[in-house]
Amino acid sequence: MPDHKHGQAQGSGHAQRRAPRHGWAAQAGVFLAVAFVAAGLCGALQPATGLPPEVLQLTQLGPALAVAAVALLWPGRIRDRLAGTLPARGSGPAGRRVRPAAAGSRAALLLTPVLITALSAGGILLLSGSLPVTSPRALAHPLALLVTAQLLGACAEEIGWRCYLQPLLRTRFGPVTSSVLVGTVWGLWHVPVLAQEPAYAAGFLTATIAMSVILGLALERVRSNRLLLAGGFHTLVNLGMLFVTDETSPAAAPMLVLGAACLAAALPWIASARRPATAPDRITAPTAHGAR
Numbered sequence: 001m002p003d004h005k006h007g008q009a010q011g012s013g014h015a016q017r018r019a020p021r022h023g024w025a026a027q028a029g030v031f032l033a034v035a036f037v038a039a040g041l042c043g044a045l046q047p048a049t050g051l052p053p054e055v056l057q058l059t060q061l062g063p064a065l066a067v068a069a070v071a072l073l074w075p076g077r078i079r080d081r082l083a084g085t086l087p088a089r090g091s092g093p094a095g096r097r098v099r100p101a102a103a104g105s106r107a108a109l110l111l112t113p114v115l116i117t118a119l120s121a122g123g124i125l126l127l128s129g130s131l132p133v134t135s136p137r138a139l140a141h142p143l144a145l146l147v148t149a150q151l152l153g154a155c156a157e158e159i160g161w162r163c164y165l166q167p168l169l170r171t172r173f174g175p176v177t178s179s180v181l182v183g184t185v186w187g188l189w190h191v192p193v194l195a196q197e198p199a200y201a202a203g204f205l206t207a208t209i210a211m212s213v214i215l216g217l218a219l220e221r222v223r224s225n226r227l228l229l230a231g232g233f234h235t236l237v238n239l240g241m242l243f244v245t246d247e248t249s250p251a252a253a254p255m256l257v258l259g260a261a262c263l264a265a266a267l268p269w270i271a272s273a274r275r276p277a278t279a280p281d282r283i284t285a286p287t288a289h290g291a292r
Helices: 010-017 023-049 058-073 078-082 105-128 143-170 175-189 191-195 198-218 226-245 252-274
Strands: none
Touching: 023 058, 023 143, 023 175, 058 078, 058 143, 078 143, 105 198, 105 226, 105 252, 143 175, 143 198, 143 226, 175 191, 175 198, 175 252, 191 198, 198 226, 198 252, 226 252
16 A cells, blocks of 8 residues: 655755656656566575565565665655655646545455455356365465465565555656556566466456556555555455465466456545545645646
8 A cells, every 4th residue: 556745844845846857757767677676686586595485475575675775866755755745735637636535445445355356256256157265274384474474575565566656656647647557567567477368467457557546546645554554455455366266377267357356346446536525635745836
């Protein structure tokens, strides 16, 4: 882990301007608390369900449950966040204009996991001289079931990370800063990773932050199919790790390679976002005084 609103009523804009400045922090706090606690509870329930974790990990439901909790507390605002609402004129905190995503960015986003997997495979080959490729025929479950379950799990996460938390933080921070924050939380949310040796955890956090920057920049100003794009990216990365790089390995080297591959794949997205826009931004949000 896949921004501005369209056609909102003027009254909604006034309501947002009257909202307390700490409103975004309260929403983020509730979301994060529920996401972490719900993931822990779902993980504890997993053995009782008999559902194989290699097919679907119930912890992935945590962010989706957190979005539901926020929707109950702030029903008037959840729609804007899930629609990918951008702050006024898509500016960063210093007012610098954000370059709109190119027309082919959606396809590029879904091709980026292929690049990450290829870079990871190449790095592992250089380090070890072999590649732990897993054949789909060696799996205990049908490939179609595995892919479907992976997509469902990824979407359960991404509705929280990229479809709610990212747009929420974008009301206060620029696209790269908000993406780094989401990526950091996303990485720390995988609590068991922190129990691994420091190098492994560092590689994993580098990977989540870099992938979050890719997703954040690619989904900037995208309002349709955001969840499928983010979930598709997430699923493809997970499948690449499963079939090519052996995600179950506790060794630090492969995870460090994955982190470096994700960072390398993020650099073109960052460079593209920093280029000045050649045409005025198309803004459909009715307000011009949103927090940056």
